[in-house]
Amino acid sequence: MLKVWHKIVNIPIKQILMDTIVTRKNRKNKYLLLAVPVFLLAGYFVYSAVTKKRSLAVKKSEVIIKTVEKNYFEDFIILQAKVEPLNSMLLNVIEGGSIQEIFVGNGDFVKKGQPLARLYNPNTELGYVTQETSIIEQINNLNKAKLDLRNQELNMQKDLVAIDHDYQDAKNLYDLNEKLFKEEILSKNEWSKTQENFRFQKERKNIIQQSIKKEKQANLIQISQISQSQAIMYKSLDILRTNKKNFLVTAPLTGRLTSFEPVLGKNYASGESIGKIDVMQGYKLVAEVDEFYLQRVTAGQKGQVDYKGENVAVAVSKVIPEIKSGRFLVELIFKADKELALQQGLSFGVRLILSEKAKTLVLSKGRFNEETAGRWIFVVKGNTAERRDIKLGRENPLYYEVLGGLKEGEQVVTSGYADYKEIQILNFND
Template sequence: MDKVIEKKKFNRKTIIIMVAAIVFIALVAYGYRLSLNKVYRVEADKITLSKVEYGDFEDVVLLNASVVPLTSVIVSSSEGGTVAQIFTENGSFVKEGTPLLRIANPNALASYTSSETSITEQINQLRKVRLDLEQNQRVMLQDMMDIDNKLRSATRKFKADSILFERKVITREEFTMSSQDYDYYKGRKSLLQQAIKQENQSRGMQLQQIESSIGRMNESLELIRQNIENMTIKAPVSGRLSSYDPVIGKSYSANEMLGKIDVLQGYKLQAGVDEYYINRVKEGQSAHCEFDGQTYKLKVNKVIPEVTAGQFQVEMVFDGKAPENLRRGLSMQTKLTLSDNSKSLLLSQGQFFQSTGGNWVFVEKDGKATKRNVKIGRKNYLYYEVLEGLQKGENVVTSSYDLFNQYDMLEITK
């Protein structure tokens, strides 16, 4: 009996055609995917890959601090002018009151001299008025003495004539004359007493005003003389003179800095801090530095929040023993501690941050790097703190993204 042979559904030719079609579709799909994702080819030695680590995040800022005196006093002139004489040099140790230089200003000097002469004349005039008042007082007192004397005589005669008139020894006319003289001098004395009282009150007010005016004028004279004397600039405190470079004939404006005097009472550190940390740096925070192989503790004494060229300034003082042999201008690397250490995912610092702001990174796997959104927290001088988007052991491109920050994928070639 014949056996029916079933016909195969797929022969070799059909299978080859199907495989070719699948490969073609895969290539088309890959090409389409590449068209959607912009790819940049980069050589491996042109980028830096950093591995995400897990460890202690040291919340510190590395600063390049300069040694400055604890106290510096600015030397300036209250009057502008040109340098006429120089008495000392930069770097010299000076005592308070030591002459440093002399400023010449002929116009100001002439003005001061004229004002001094005018005020002196006014003072002399007021003193003359005071003498006139005193002279007038003496005249009135002399008049009072004269009236008193005449009144006493008139009183004696009036009393005597009163007795004689009662006894009819003298006439009424003689008694009337005695009575009139007595009343006259008594009235004169009363009027003079009132005049003296009013004069004393007026003189007292005038003398008080005169003394007050003379006092103010003397103060003005003293100020003028002080301004003339201030043309010779003197050291306001004892210390070492710095930033001092006058030249004969050089002009200075009023209150312009001529130099500084460093008061030799110790030193502090001053450093510029990136404005990124402006809300995290506070007074009282601790820091430390190394000098001659020893570590010294510091604390933030002052924060100056004004930002210049992307930095603000901090001042740090030594917390305890300070190094010996410090001097102005020494540079010391300092670590400023912002908070305690904590366990975190760590990503090495790199220039990628300037391009992405820490919002995304390229994560590498099997020779390809793709974009991934991340969240970066704090940073120190070595690492960024990774809050979201990365896992321990992943490789991240941390070098600059300037050439390919508009691409979605990197193909890393060797």
């Protein structure tokens, strides 16, 4: 044994290292085996977090729960309408100017033709005076022209009288000399002179008569044209003088004066409205309607108003489609058999019917629609409520029409969803 040990001891260290094989452990496989379970576990948690429905615990007393039911659905809207006179007329300034006098007050009952206010415009009045003077001068000139034509006719008549006298003298001399010539008392030379003079006077008379006839015809045409021009000028003068009276604003009809608030000294342009006159013979309702209903509101549609505890029928008489601030105007008339004791300015809630009653699946209105726009809702199942896609149709102040996603008898949460937008399940607790 000692010999063996001795042999071992005497072996060089280099030889020992060269002849011995050292085995090293593979740590890479060990790390891989540890990483796989960790990765799978992390993936499970991520998948669970993604696929798990988000829930929220709420008190059942804090939400409003309604039941989906089949009921008669009537498409109607509620309008707030004001009573206005059936007929009215705007009071416009015809001639612009500043208010000089005010004779009545807003709300007064006025009669047709009654003075309401007086305006003053010195430039316009001066223009009227100038125009009036010019028209009168033109009328006088036409009168003078007409008088000249008549004087011309008179002078021609005087000439005709003188010519006719000369013709008669020549004719008388002709008749006398003809007898004397036949009795051979008058010479042939004198007879020839008499014949020539008679021929001249006769032709002269005929020419003058034809000239006077043509002159009269021409004068008649000129006088007719002058008379027409004078008629137009007299009409213009009447209009001008009437316009001068337009500085005085009068009532165009009998009725109650409203929105009449002129200010002394304030300038008003021509055509500007300073008030309105309401004809106190019948009333109508005027309501503003959201532009959403523009295509659904038409003339003839019926409605109801509550008047002293009774339902009074009304109907749409006119739709004014002009949209202002997202709303348009609708006029309604009363269909009551008896006369109603109405007063301008009263307000009524009008129930305007857009379609007839029909039984269908309906859901009570609620604030949930503000956040969901009618696309989804929480459906109650025991102590939970789960989010579900739905489809809603028409609506009225009471119900939504259900077109899909819900069944009769199911209960849903209809209160506000401001805190539930990202939630899929509500857990109710007491």
